[in-house]
Amino acid sequence: MFRITSVKDYHQKLLNGQTTCVEAVSYYLQCIQQNIHLNAFLEVYADEALARAAELDAKQQAGLPLGKLHGVVIGLKDVISYKGHKLSASSKILEGFTAIYNATVTEKLLAEGAIIIGRQNCDEFAMGSSNENSAFGNVLNAKDTSRVPGGSSGGSAVSVQAGLCMVSLGSDTGGSVRQPADFCGIVGLKPTYGRVSRYGLIAYASSFDQVGVFANSVEDAALVLEVIAGSDDFDSTALTTPVPQYTQHLDDNGKKYKIAYFKEALEHPGLDPEISTAIKNFFTTLKSQGHTVEQVDFELLDYIVPAYYVLTTAEASSNLSRFDGIKYGYATKKPVGDLTDYYKKTRSEGFGKEVKRRILLGTFVLSAGYFDAYFTKAQQVRTILTERTDAIFKQYDAIISPTVPSPAFKFGEKSNDPTEMFLADIYTVFANLVGIPGISLPLFTNNSGMNFGIQVMSAKENEEILFKLSQRLTKAL
Amino acid sequence: MRTAVFRPVNIRPNQVHLRFIVEMDIKHKYEAVIGLEVHAQLATESKLFCGDSVAFGAAPNTHVSPITLGHPGTLPKTNRKAVEYAIKIGLACHCEIERYNYFARKNYFYPDLPKGYQVSQHTTPICKGGYVTIKTEQGQRDILLNRIHMEEDAGKSIHDMDEAYTCVDYNRAGTALVEIVTDPVMHTADEAYQYITELRRLVRWTGICDGNMEEGSLRCDANVSIRLKGETKLGTKVEVKNLNSMRNVKKAIEYEIDRMIGIVEVGGTITQQTRSFDASNDTTFAIRDKEEANDYRYFAEPDLAPFLITDDFIQSVENALPTLPQALMQKFQQQLGLTEYDAAQLCLEKSIADYFEAVIVLTDNYKAAANWINGPVKQYLNAQKLTLEELTLTPGQLAELIKLTDDGKVNFSVASSKLMPLLIQDSTKTALGLATELNLLQVSDNGELAAWVNEVIAKMPDKVAEYKKGKKGLLGLFVGEVKKASKGKADPKVVTALLEQKLNS
Numbered sequence: 001m002f003r004i005t006s007v008k009d010y011h012q013k014l015l016n017g018q019t020t021c022v023e024a025v026s027y028y029l030q031c032i033q034q035n036i037h038l039n040a041f042l043e044v045y046a047d048e049a050l051a052r053a054a055e056l057d058a059k060q061q062a063g064l065p066l067g068k069l070h071g072v073v074i075g076l077k078d079v080i081s082y083k084g085h086k087l088s089a090s091s092k093i094l095e096g097f098t099a100i101y102n103a104t105v106t107e108k109l110l111a112e113g114a115i116i117i118g119r120q121n122c123d124e125f126a127m128g129s130s131n132e133n134s135a136f137g138n139v140l141n142a143k144d145t146s147r148v149p150g151g152s153s154g155g156s157a158v159s160v161q162a163g164l165c166m167v168s169l170g171s172d173t174g175g176s177v178r179q180p181a182d183f184c185g186i187v188g189l190k191p192t193y194g195r196v197s198r199y200g201l202i203a204y205a206s207s208f209d210q211v212g213v214f215a216n217s218v219e220d221a222a223l224v225l226e227v228i229a230g231s232d233d234f235d236s237t238a239l240t241t242p243v244p245q246y247t248q249h250l251d252d253n254g255k256k257y258k259i260a261y262f263k264e265a266l267e268h269p270g271l272d273p274e275i276s277t278a279i280k281n282f283f284t285t286l287k288s289q290g291h292t293v294e295q296v297d298f299e300l301l302d303y304i305v306p307a308y309y310v311l312t313t314a315e316a317s318s319n320l321s322r323f324d325g326i327k328y329g330y331a332t333k334k335p336v337g338d339l340t341d342y343y344k345k346t347r348s349e350g351f352g353k354e355v356k357r358r359i360l361l362g363t364f365v366l367s368a369g370y371f372d373a374y375f376t377k378a379q380q381v382r383t384i385l386t387e388r389t390d391a392i393f394k395q396y397d398a399i400i401s402p403t404v405p406s407p408a409f410k411f412g413e414k415s416n417d418p419t420e421m422f423l424a425d426i427y428t429v430f431a432n433l434v435g436i437p438g439i440s441l442p443l444f445t446n447n448s449g450m451n452f453g454i455q456v457m458s459a460k461e462n463e464e465i466l467f468k469l470s471q472r473l474t475k476a477l
Numbered sequence: 478m479r480t481a482v483f484r485p486v487n488i489r490p491n492q493v494h495l496r497f498i499v500e501m502d503i504k505h506k507y508e509a510v511i512g513l514e515v516h517a518q519l520a521t522e523s524k525l526f527c528g529d530s531v532a533f534g535a536a537p538n539t540h541v542s543p544i545t546l547g548h549p550g551t552l553p554k555t556n557r558k559a560v561e562y563a564i565k566i567g568l569a570c571h572c573e574i575e576r577y578n579y580f581a582r583k584n585y586f587y588p589d590l591p592k593g594y595q596v597s598q599h600t601t602p603i604c605k606g607g608y609v610t611i612k613t614e615q616g617q618r619d620i621l622l623n624r625i626h627m628e629e630d631a632g633k634s635i636h637d638m639d640e641a642y643t644c645v646d647y648n649r650a651g652t653a654l655v656e657i658v659t660d661p662v663m664h665t666a667d668e669a670y671q672y673i674t675e676l677r678r679l680v681r682w683t684g685i686c687d688g689n690m691e692e693g694s695l696r697c698d699a700n701v702s703i704r705l706k707g708e709t710k711l712g713t714k715v716e717v718k719n720l721n722s723m724r725n726v727k728k729a730i731e732y733e734i735d736r737m738i739g740i741v742e743v744g745g746t747i748t749q750q751t752r753s754f755d756a757s758n759d760t761t762f763a764i765r766d767k768e769e770a771n772d773y774r775y776f777a778e779p780d781l782a783p784f785l786i787t788d789d790f791i792q793s794v795e796n797a798l799p800t801l802p803q804a805l806m807q808k809f810q811q812q813l814g815l816t817e818y819d820a821a822q823l824c825l826e827k828s829i830a831d832y833f834e835a836v837i838v839l840t841d842n843y844k845a846a847a848n849w850i851n852g853p854v855k856q857y858l859n860a861q862k863l864t865l866e867e868l869t870l871t872p873g874q875l876a877e878l879i880k881l882t883d884d885g886k887v888n889f890s891v892a893s894s895k896l897m898p899l900l901i902q903d904s905t906k907t908a909l910g911l912a913t914e915l916n917l918l919q920v921s922d923n924g925e926l927a928a929w930v931n932e933v934i935a936k937m938p939d940k941v942a943e944y945k946k947g948k949k950g951l952l953g954l955f956v957g958e959v960k961k962a963s964k965g966k967a968d969p970k971v972v973t974a975l976l977e978q979k980l981n982s
Contacts, residue, residue: 018854081550089549101543102551103529204778232787236554236782315779318584322547326645366584366774375776 001160003026007166007220009073010298014060014071021053021060021071021115026167028073028117032164038140040155040164042078043086044118047074052115059113067113068227074109075168079126080211082106090134091124093323095330103200104235105211105228108313112227115167118125121155124352125320126171126204128152129179129424132415133354141183143450150180153214157184160214167224168214173204175403175428177212178440178455182403185442185451187470189201189221190212192461193435194239195233196225202448203319206237208432221439222246225463234276244464247257252468257291259283259469260396262298272406275452278421278444281453282454285476288397293400296392303381305422308429310365310378317362323350353385357418382433384468389434393459398469400456401427403440407450427455437463439470497576503742508706508716509734511669511699512623512661513726517686518630518694519562525597525653526553526781537646540614545651547591549872552780555580559653563627564686564786564794566655567604569801570622571682574791575603578753579783579945580627584774589632589645599775603786609679610803611660611671614891620672621660630654656684661700661711666730673726674695682802682827690721695724701733703741712737713747717761719754729754732761782883805830819927822851828865841874842883849875853893857901869894874900877908883966886918919968923975928966930975933958944980952976 002023004010006274009192011020079089081103102110122131131139131154137156141147142162149158153170157180160168170177172190172410175429181188189212196211203209211228215221226247233239257261260393266276283293325331331347351359365374392399396440405424414421431438438457445451456473460467490676524531527544544551560578567574581599604625611618632650636643657676663669677695680686688695697720702712717733720726732754737747752761777783800808809820823833829850836846854875859867878896881887886909887896895917896908912918920926933955934941944951952973959972 006687079550081548087549097549099550101551198550199552202549203780230815234554235552237552237780237962245551250639314776318582318594318774318776321586322591323547324586324588324593327546327591339588340586363774366776368772368774371774371776 001450004166006217007069007223010072010166011070013464016472017216021056024071024350025049025053025115025117028163028165030256031162035142035162035164037145037163038142038158038159038164039121039137040139040162041075041118042088042090042121042136042155045085047114049117055115056115067111068223069109070113072114072167072225073165074114075118075120075156075165076106076116076161076463077122077126077153077168077170079122079171079202080106080154080169080202081202082116082119085119087119088135088201089125090122090136091323091351091355092135093325093347094328096280099200099327100202104197104232106200108228108230109169110432114227120159120168120170121154122170123152123154123176124153124355125202125316126173126176126209127316127354127358129175130409130411130415130423131155131180132411133352134176135352141242141408144448145183147410147450148183148413150183150408152176153212154180157181157186157188160184160186160216166216167220169224169228170212170214171201171204172210172212172428172432173208173312174425174432177214178428178431178438179404179425181214181440182404182442182453182455183408183451185445185453187213187215187218187221188440189215189225190431190438191225191229191463192239192437193432194235194237195229195243195437195461195463197228197230197235197238199232199234201314205315206319207315208308208312210432216465217248218439218441218474219250222250222463222467229463237274239461241461244402244466246467249464250347250467250471252472255468255472257286257398257469257472258396259286259291259293260399261293261294262399263295263302264298264301265401266299267428268405268426270405270426271402272446272452274446275402275405275407275444278452279400279454282413282443282477283358283400286473289476294396296396296399298388300381300388301386301426304385304430304433305426306453307381307385308425308433309361309422310374311382311433313358313362313374314366317359317366320351320355323347325350347435386434389436390459392463393436397465398456398458400454401430403427403453405450407446407448414449430464431455431457436460437466439466441470441473443474494955498935504735504738506705507734507738507741507756508708509664509666509704509730509737510661510702510704510868511663511665511730512659513663513669513672514659514698514700515657516696517566517657517675517680517688519559519653519655519686520686521556521562521653521768523558524651525556525559525627526651529651531649531652533689533694535648537644538648539647542651543562545591545647553596553778555784556653556780559627560784560786561794562653562683563603563625563655564791565683565798566680566685566793567607567625568655568795568798569679570604570607570609570625570657572604572607572622572625574786575601576607576619576786576788577601577783578603580778580781581775582778585669585771587631587634588643589634589650591632591647591650595629595631596778598626598782603628609672611668611675613668613671618668620668623658624658625655628654628656644866661702666727666734668728669699669730670723677723678802678825683800684827690723693721694952696721696814699726699730699733700913701730701737702747703734703737712829715747715749715750715761716751717752718764722756725756725878727755728756728759729761732759735760749862799827802827802830809833809843813837815843815847819844819847819851823847825893826865830870832865835872836875836879839873840879842879845879845883846875849879849893853895853897868901869904870897870901871904874904874906874908881908881912885970887912888919888965889921891917891965916966918966920963920966923971926963926971926975929959929962929967930955930972930979932962934979941980952980955980 008345081099087099130148130149131151141149156168156170161184177188330350582594602624607622608619628650632647681688702714806820
């Protein structure tokens, strides 16, 4: 029986001859088959993954050097380009589209020996918090299939939660990795903006998007980031600073941390009392262990969600213009009068409701006469938030907050109220607005058995301390 | 690849082209106000935001990476060379160079625009202000520039290839352009013509653009309005597109001015329009009314980090800038004593000026060098349909030809009509060697010449008698006969002197 506790453990077992890559892939393929009802994968590359596993096993047999992710079975959210494979962003508008190039992250994964097992379901164009916006159906939370897995990277989260692969790559524009990780009880990492190249990641909001990692442990997440991070000739917004060997520096030697939390965040009326209590108790524990945990005033909290939705929808309205039925993807089959009619029909039929909502919202806020009132204002909020955040990190190692105001909710519970759905992003969108890294740690379980956790955020480009502290926190309880 | 699935918009409504004949005294009441927007395709090897080639004339949709096609997940990366070229033309036009630069997105839908937006410098052009000096009948004038900014080109929609569909070629999509925009400061079609001529020379001179208007490397749109003289408010403007030659710029503006005056004179109003030029009959026709103005929803391109241009970089571009044509013309006149005409002819193209400068390193006879280049060399190139870059006559060979004629060893007509073409065919030959080999060296040796002179005098006793009676004009005939007898080798100056001496004795 194939059983591993971490990538490190898996590699040990491979080296000891206790298992093989082929056995690993076979095992996960079987698990995927048994959990097909969860709808986590849109496509499984069974034969291909097995063939690659066999190659990797042969490589090990031949005594050749092995990659950092040798044999690691990985799933990709359906917004990451994998050459020769379908790519749809869970949207009808990319019907029939096959990627003709590899995303930089895909290249890096493959170069280090990873096995890509399939393409994972998500909210259409990564827009959503419940995975109810996929053109290919809901993804179910493995712990309670009446509940949402979170979104937008629901399929990627559930794949790790249900043990359908070892790790997944998702994308996080406003919490799309951290929030589903929280709902599914796993680790979800969003790196610093630009730490990972966005080349080959279908854009939602360019200045917010970041590839993220779902894993069973902080260590696995750190290992994957170590591989996928770095500068890129194809992404001029990617950071050029060297990538630390995170996995070599996970031990903090008993460091005492200075942690901040926002009073307004913990006292927010929308926050589930059970979560609030758990976090407050956790802070007490941390203090008793010698860490500093201090309250910081953050009166800007209520501006975060509106600023986020103005800016991301503005960028999205432009980013999604290329899906016009001319060059690739879905084209209307209805008779059309003229070019404008063709665009209208193709895009109305091809995009789902939430995507259309955001395109319209973004088009509106960029329009002449409204631009200054919305877009410029939101940018100003973003600038102020960034300045405030920088100041906080001059004094503290990290900010801790809830990841989501409530645990995984039921299907349909919020899908008719977009504003309420948007507000559920209150804790996660902050990190994307200011570009800092954040990680969701599955520390708690509520009285109905659902997981929830905390979010840890550190200063820009300081994933190293984020991982160290996360390791510490998972052991603190 | 799927071609665009849309029917072309009918852009040519049936319209009778009226030639407006406006009498001069009526015309004099009005003043035209003209501004030009020129798109110059930068002569970079690759596109503005990706590595695709920009070579002209490739098969459709062959220079199209996923980035050019706007495939999902692709991102732009700014071509450093394009930035350098934009600064170069900016410096050549005396612009102020903006240090902090970013790109913006101009959002609109059209099949030849792969991403649904054009990446352009909307709010922060890389070059501000500046001017281009032109020569008009009234003397020199500085045409003020508003801006020069960088942007990417769209693909090409081809409406007449297929009966039912418009086809799109994305090779051109993403090509680096600069848009050079003047203030509305020109008043005649001729000024606009002079401006585009000078601007074309500048872009070619600096090497940032090949200036080929027919292939679309240099494209010009003219904004034209009219007003009564003395009026300070601008009239309703019309934008004329598709001016793919310098002549067409002039013809279109001339037509537009007359058309507008014609309308206003009969009490009509001018509609704000975009018009196109029809070169087959030198008229313009309306493409669309400007009333439904597009909202392009400009915002800063989030896929590209803003970039800072350092003073050092600007300095390095400036240092590499060649002497500009107008300065070089002055230098040729003031330091080398050339006429304005000669200097201007030499500075029509940088390759000519460069060639001239290479020749004058090897000869002190600047005037002769200019005459040679502006005369026989250009005639040869024109006749052979060659460019100066293709000329095999080395500056050294030309300097030698000049020396041979200066020394009286070969006369100019033999040198230019016989020696030069042969030297061009064989660049290993020297002028002197070839002249010797072909026995073309002029004879100025008195003894040998005297023999030919005596021979001619003896042969034509009647004419000699007439000459002696006073018909001095016959001297030319004798000189010609001596040249004939010498097979062109006799130095005419010496022959004339000898003849006069003999006949008058």
